[in-house]
Amino acid sequence: MSDQAIRIVVLLKRLQPAPPATGDDALVGGCERAALRLALRLKSELHGTLTAVALGSFERELPVLGAALGAGCDRAVCVSSTSEEIAADKLDYLGIAEILAEALHRLGCDILLCGDRSQEELQGAVGPAIAELLHMRHLSSVASVASAASVADVASAEAGREPGTVVAECRAGGALHRFRCTPPMVLCVLAATSEPPGPLNAAKPDAPAVPENVDHSRVERMELADLGRDPSAPGRSALGQVRPPRTSQRGAILASEAELVSRLIDDHLLR
Amino acid sequence: MASILVYIELDGEQPRRASMEALGEGRRMATSLGAALHALVLVPGTRSVSAGHSAGLPADLPADLEDTWVRALGQAGADKVVVATASQVPGPVLWQTHGRALHAACERVTPNLVLIAATSTGRDIAPRLATRLGAWFLAEPSIEYGGRGQVVLSRPVFGGSLVRRVSLEDVRGVTVVTLTPGSYEPARGHDEAEALCLDLAMDPDKEPLGGSIEWVDSAADPGAFLDHARVIVVAGGGIASAETYALVGELARALGAELGATETLCSRGIAPAERVIGVGFRHVAPALYVVCGASGSPGHLGAVCSDATIIAINTDPEARVFRLATYGIVGRVETVIPALVASLAGRRAEPLTVAT
Numbered sequence: 034m035s036d037q038a039i040r041i042v043v044l045l046k047r048l049q050p051a052p053p054a055t056g057d058d059a060l061v062g063g064c065e066r067a068a069l070r071l072a073l074r075l076k077s078e079l080h081g082t083l084t085a086v087a088l089g090s091f092e093r094e095l096p097v098l099g100a101a102l103g104a105g106c107d108r109a110v111c112v113s114s115t116s117e118e119i120a121a122d123k124l125d126y127l128g129i130a131e132i133l134a135e136a137l138h139r140l141g142c143d144i145l146l147c148g149d150r151s152q153e154e155l156q157g158a159v160g161p162a163i164a165e166l167l168h169m170r171h172l173s174s175v176a177s178v179a180s181a182a183s184v185a186d187v188a189s190a191e192a193g194r195e196p197g198t199v200v201a202e203c204r205a206g207g208a209l210h211r212f213r214c215t216p217p218m219v220l221c222v223l224a225a226t227s228e229p230p231g232p233l234n235a236a237k238p239d240a241p242a243v244p245e246n247v248d249h250s251r252v253e254r255m256e257l258a259d260l261g262r263d264p265s266a267p268g269r270s271a272l273g274q275v276r277p278p279r280t281s282q283r284g285a286i287l288a289s290e291a292e293l294v295s296r297l298i299d300d301h302l303l304r
Numbered sequence: 305m306a307s308i309l310v311y312i313e314l315d316g317e318q319p320r321r322a323s324m325e326a327l328g329e330g331r332r333m334a335t336s337l338g339a340a341l342h343a344l345v346l347v348p349g350t351r352s353v354s355a356g357h358s359a360g361l362p363a364d365l366p367a368d369l370e371d372t373w374v375r376a377l378g379q380a381g382a383d384k385v386v387v388a389t390a391s392q393v394p395g396p397v398l399w400q401t402h403g404r405a406l407h408a409a410c411e412r413v414t415p416n417l418v419l420i421a422a423t424s425t426g427r428d429i430a431p432r433l434a435t436r437l438g439a440w441f442l443a444e445p446s447i448e449y450g451g452r453g454q455v456v457l458s459r460p461v462f463g464g465s466l467v468r469r470v471s472l473e474d475v476r477g478v479t480v481v482t483l484t485p486g487s488y489e490p491a492r493g494h495d496e497a498e499a500l501c502l503d504l505a506m507d508p509d510k511e512p513l514g515g516s517i518e519w520v521d522s523a524a525d526p527g528a529f530l531d532h533a534r535v536i537v538v539a540g541g542g543i544a545s546a547e548t549y550a551l552v553g554e555l556a557r558a559l560g561a562e563l564g565a566t567e568t569l570c571s572r573g574i575a576p577a578e579r580v581i582g583v584g585f586r587h588v589a590p591a592l593y594v595v596c597g598a599s600g601s602p603g604h605l606g607a608v609c610s611d612a613t614i615i616a617i618n619t620d621p622e623a624r625v626f627r628l629a630t631y632g633i634v635g636r637v638e639t640v641i642p643a644l645v646a647s648l649a650g651r652r653a654e655p656l657t658v659a660t
Contacts, residue, residue: 049462059603062583062584062603063567063582063583063584063585063603064583064584067584125440126431126434126441127434127435127438127441130435148584149584150583150584152463152583152584152602152603152606153461153462153463154461155443155459155461155583155606156431156441156442156443157427157431157443158431158434158435158441158443159431160431161399161428161431161432161435162431162432162434162435164432165432165435165436166435168512168513168514169513169514169515170400170513170515170516170517171399171400171432172398172428172517173424173427173428174424174427174428200520203396204424204525205396205398205424205425205428206396206423206424206425207524207525207528207531208396208522208523208524208525208528209522209523209524209525210395210396210519210520210521210522211519211520211521211522211523212395212517212518212519212520213516213517213518213520214515214516214517214518215515215516216514216515217514217515218515218517223584223585224567224582224583224584224585225585226567226570226571226577226580226585271468272440272442272468272470272475273457273468273469273470273471273474274468274469275461275466275467275468275469276466276467276469277465277466277467278460278464278466278467279467284614284616284626284627284628284629284630284631284632285630285631285632286621286626286631286632286633286634287631287632287633289633289643289647290633290640290643290644290646290647291647293615293631293633293644293647294644294647294648296631297592297615297631300613302591302592302613303648
């Protein structure tokens, strides 16, 4: 690693419009919010720089990136296109990852933080795919991360000598595993409970709005053409067809608890 | 479709049940599609395995490979069992420990479809394997079998308001699919499988990547009891007090279920954080899921497998949860649960046990 500051990048993405009456008014998903909070803390602990990156329509992602700047990111970059084809639900996981990997390669990245799963597709594929394309190691299901210097019980003669060394705790196989990691790396972050209210989570009580002093003109644009991609065909399209469920079924509202028990017995779910 | 490969994840020296379930579903798919079914197991070894069935066996493998893997996996549905060695490293099995070997095996076998159980290992490995193969990737779809050998994979997206459907006969190229643990049955067969042993001695540290990831230690996950629970009762944001939360716990006990909570309730301190169920927190795959006082937001129910039977209790008849539930009762949790527990107790002399 060179002596330059650790370059931390966090991937954000505005949530697709939720179905009505869900009560979920957050701008980004829980995993992305956790990734941003983690990125801000690591920026401070590792004395690094932090860039927020989003892929999508500039107008749509502007509030997210503006909030990221207001929260303390040094830069905010929207990889965008005027083409309809860049909509995330139209691109395959690999199509999305290839675009973002190229953008990250241009920006420079030592530690990439992203959400473990998006709330829309729930696949958990983009983070590991970016790691593969950038030839970086990755960890998924990351529950927490601390800079190595702040974790006394794993400190060693070597820890802390390598800039950007962190200890990541991952959930896997019914256990929590700690790993000592040196950059470059991709960390796919789980959501966290008890998060403080913030502009990216409007559903929380007392959530402040995007700070008024955020200069949205600081949000940078990186066009697909800048990445050498054809805006009309930016990447591999998503597989299959997306349509409403075959039956917009409404569950049977039962009149009594006894009837529910009877139904469950008939369905062989109780005996 | 020429061939399907199922990755058999090990728990110590035994195959994980989730992988055997994936193999069972792979058998069904292979029969429907007219494909050959391969089962791949990466065994820890310190010496390489020579190509061929009996030559150059690693010293720490049982002498009779057929009894240990080939026969067992053949009788579980595999047409061919691929046994390869992988370096034994401390800590959990992840992409960085076994990914290269798995990819190398895929390069040798050249499957059209790769099935991996959606355990934490599988979720870490599968998307990166798909990327390295340039493959399509589908996480935990439901599977439908149609006439003429048609296999359709479908999965809810955008909180269940839409469904993405893929017919395998329309796919060109390789597809990697993860399968939800507990949603399938292992197969039982009588045919013996062919064996193929591969020399895939791979040192995970030799992958030409910068940086490093070293396992330090492991501790118990306090919420792991939810991972394999077949019956879950969950308390949502409509639960206003610790007393009402305790009432939901009584229903869980009456059903023999595990107790979970939404992120909203945990954030208010009424339920402990390890019980949270939600997208990006903890995903569950129960057979029966009883939702008490939760609206059914995409961020919550998106974390519950689509095969679960959902029961809803809520005061709002227009709540989203009722559109996704099989059965529902409109009412206050404080009123419904005591009556429901009474109905459960009155039905039989012994407490009812949920069929699993």
